[in-house]
Amino acid sequence: MAETGEGSRPGYSSAVELRGVGHGKREHAAASPPPPATDAAVLHSSVLDTIGEEITGDALPEGHVLTLEQIRERFGVSRTVARETMRILESMGLVRSRRRVGITVQPRASWNVYDPRVIWWRLSGPGRNAQLRSLTELRIAVEPLAAGAAARSASAAERERAVGIAATLRALGEAGDLDRFLEADIAFHTLLLQASGNEMFGALADVVAVVLQGRTQLGLMPHHPEPAALDLHEAVADAVAGGRPRDAETGMRELLAEVRHAMLPLWEPRTRKG
Amino acid sequence: MAETGEGSRPGYSSAVELRGVGHGKREHAAASPPPPATDAAVLHSSVLDTIGEEITGDALPEGHVLTLEQIRERFGVSRTVARETMRILESMGLVRSRRRVGITVQPRASWNVYDPRVIWWRLSGPGRNAQLRSLTELRIAVEPLAAGAAARSASAAERERAVGIAATLRALGEAGDLDRFLEADIAFHTLLLQASGNEMFGALADVVAVVLQGRTQLGLMPHHPEPAALDLHEAVADAVAGGRPRDAETGMRELLAEVRHAMLPLWEPRTRKG
DNA sequence: CCCAGCGATTGGTAACACCATTCTAGGGAG
DNA sequence: CTCCCTAGAATGGTGTTACCAATCGCTGGG
Incomplete structure (x- = not known):
């Protein structure tokens, strides 16, 4: 899943930078790949990207169940961060969180395939x-x-x-x-x-x-x-x-x-x- | 902003129900509007819908600044749910949250206009x-x-x-x-x-x-x-x-x-x- | 005009109570 | 003995609170 040959920094940063190109204000841009990093917090983005890529790639198949505890442990983050990340993933339709059962990977039909991050993840995976x-x-x-x-x-x-x-x-x-x-x-x-x-x-x-x-x-x-x-x-x-x-x-x-x-x-x- | 004449329950529930129609498995569906409620938590959805509609409508114009404290107070929720809600809004490109400045409403150009909820909100507002x-x-x-x-x-x-x-x-x-x-x-x-x-x-x-x-x-x-x-x-x-x-x-x-x-x-x- | 420091506000962590849901074990009926 | 139903326990998300860290706009002083 790493034959892309380019860093994996999806969604906003790239979106902004690309939008800048067509807008006519900034003449350069579109040539600055790594610097801007992610928009807000770095902690979420990391686990978000990782899990997002795993779901949109074929690791973590539909029906797979995650728990907050696993996330917390695996990435060494607090429960809150894990929760917020899962909330975002859920808002993209990638997972669905239910009580007592955990966080279930959803079928592709329920993904927000127009979300820039989803598009990016899928482009950088199989x-x-x-x-x-x-x-x-x-x-x-x-x-x-x-x-x-x-x-x-x-x-x-x-x-x-x-x-x-x-x-x-x-x-x-x-x-x-x-x-x-x-x-x-x-x-x-x-x-x-x-x-x-x-x-x-x-x-x-x-x-x-x-x-x-x-x-x-x-x-x-x-x-x-x-x-x-x-x-x-x-x-x-x-x-x-x-x-x-x-x-x-x-x-x-x-x-x-x-x-x-x-x-x-x-x-x-x-x-x-x- | 309330002349729709229909309940406002965007995104997933309706999406699922409608998808069921075309799929051919379940013959009924498409006739069950209210029961399934929102997917996961009810607390988020409420404030999410409210603020989402306010932003996509013309209340809360671009540049307007919210703070978690306002949200918390206005909806009587904890900081955590306010944060998670804002995180979702941010992932939809509606707001951008920065330290010391608060949560800023983003210009329309950065919205995820293909997000079902955004579409729904915009359809139920001006x-x-x-x-x-x-x-x-x-x-x-x-x-x-x-x-x-x-x-x-x-x-x-x-x-x-x-x-x-x-x-x-x-x-x-x-x-x-x-x-x-x-x-x-x-x-x-x-x-x-x-x-x-x-x-x-x-x-x-x-x-x-x-x-x-x-x-x-x-x-x-x-x-x-x-x-x-x-x-x-x-x-x-x-x-x-x-x-x-x-x-x-x-x-x-x-x-x-x-x-x-x-x-x-x-x-x-x-x-x-x- | 610049710079430093204050303070507001989010980012992140931790620990807790709660509760819906599922699973299981037990018991009763057939 | 088997099956089903129920009750209760285990599980894991939901929501709350308190706290500290990091950042960055603003203000005031030099």
């Missing part, structure tokens, strides 16, 4: 491919409509910025600077999702960022971004700038069709157990 | 229309692809059940039995989302259920379901049963186009403040 596939399908569903909505309701600044990023993408793509290309790519998709005016779409910005990062980490990005992809980014940006929802939507659809195509080899093995 | 709109747009994005995926990978039982529910829908629709129609409608969409094989899609079943319920509650459902809608349900079911993803997808798209049309009057006023 089932990574399945998760990447699910998320990419979600992108394919949402992003075209988001692009269309952005073409309808983006602000002038956002439209301008979309065109700018598309140009940057072309420059970086042709130069072969993959790192910065990734960064700009994330910014592009984040911008469109948030400019859509639909918060449910906007909230997926983190997800898309994580997927894009995962994709490069897995070497699924072409060594040089394909010219067609660059063209499509520009086409979408132009459509958004010009207020042509239809074009933005279909452009994004084509863009994602390529993404899907590129990722196909990853999810043929029918990874999941079910 | 901004209900905006939320309904966001969720409907999400449906429009996701459900067509989910239907296509279901046509590709549903089990034999699921395909059969889809056709069955579609027939039931026609019968109930022509009979004008709106309550049961709603129930079957939820079951239909839930089934397709879960049969898609994509957990991210499947997890939206609760959302769709809530939206459908909200739609009827607001009287946006035609008194008699339109024949076209019945036809489309059957067409989608047939396409799923026959393994024709393309047809399932376009059928669902048309279906949702009608839904969108029916809801348009609701979201013209540009409800949101921003």
Whole structure:
């Protein structure tokens, strides 16, 4: 479960940092992985991450029962910390705490799979491919409509910025600077999702960022971004700038069709157990 | 903020009950609103719901600062439960708790808007229309692809059940039995989302259920379901049963186009403040 | 203007009473 | 003898209280 090759610091910190990218205020970010640490307490996060990964991975299978005493002993924390951690896990649907019986691991169907931490945990464990596939399908569903909505309701600044990023993408793509290309790519998709005016779409910005990062980490990005992809980014940006929802939507659809195509080899093995 | 006309018992209980509908195991359910109460402790849920609604509504605006002492005093609970409640709220991104400063209400951008409880709270407060709109747009994005995926990978039982529910829908629709129609409608969409094989899609079943319920509650459902809608349900079911993803997808798209049309009057006023 | 120290407020620990739930053991009936 | 029902005990979460540690905003003094 450790072939990720990256630190495991899910949820907020990464979310914030990634959101910063697309927001246009802070120009750097997206390149600072370890520093900010977790938001609040360090004690919870540690045991939260550990148990979260164990549940979302295949250790701690559904039905497994934990007790506060075990947690307390295993992590050397107080009962209170164990309790609060379990409460969070319970609020994510990963466990269910009942009197006299303990803390039971819940079936996957009751997980909050849109919780950034759950997504992160699943991406850093086994089932990574399945998760990447699910998320990419979600992108394919949402992003075209988001692009269309952005073409309808983006602000002038956002439209301008979309065109700018598309140009940057072309420059970086042709130069072969993959790192910065990734960064700009994330910014592009984040911008469109948030400019859509639909918060449910906007909230997926983190997800898309994580997927894009995962994709490069897995070497699924072409060594040089394909010219067609660059063209499509520009086409979408132009459509958004010009207020042509239809074009933005279909452009994004084509863009994602390529993404899907590129990722196909990853999810043929029918990874999941079910 | 109390014109909902329905009890406020968000999140899990309703989620479970609704999920039961689409799952096909238990035939009843979906008709038992109050009994199961909240999952675990009753003490948390009470203050959690209250503060959650206050934040997601416009009381407690962004930047507002709470302290544990206030909570403790206001609800007459111990510091511990106040802390655990705040921890949950924090894990949903609604607040951020820092030493010496207190518990600060976070901007909407950092909320976990896919958390069932957040959705529920927002649906039962002001901004209900905006939320309904966001969720409907999400449906429009996701459900067509989910239907296509279901046509590709549903089990034999699921395909059969889809056709069955579609027939039931026609019968109930022509009979004008709106309550049961709603129930079957939820079951239909839930089934397709879960049969898609994509957990991210499947997890939206609760959302769709809530939206459908909200739609009827607001009287946006035609008194008699339109024949076209019945036809489309059957067409989608047939396409799923026959393994024709393309047809399932376009059928669902048309279906949702009608839904969108029916809801348009609701979201013209540009409800949101921003 | 800067710096130090105060004090407010959360973070974390510990020990307790309580109670719902489950399991088990015992006894009674068939 | 077997089965079932009940009563009680063991278990483990729920809620409360008290306490100390750590942090960090603010204020006041230099």
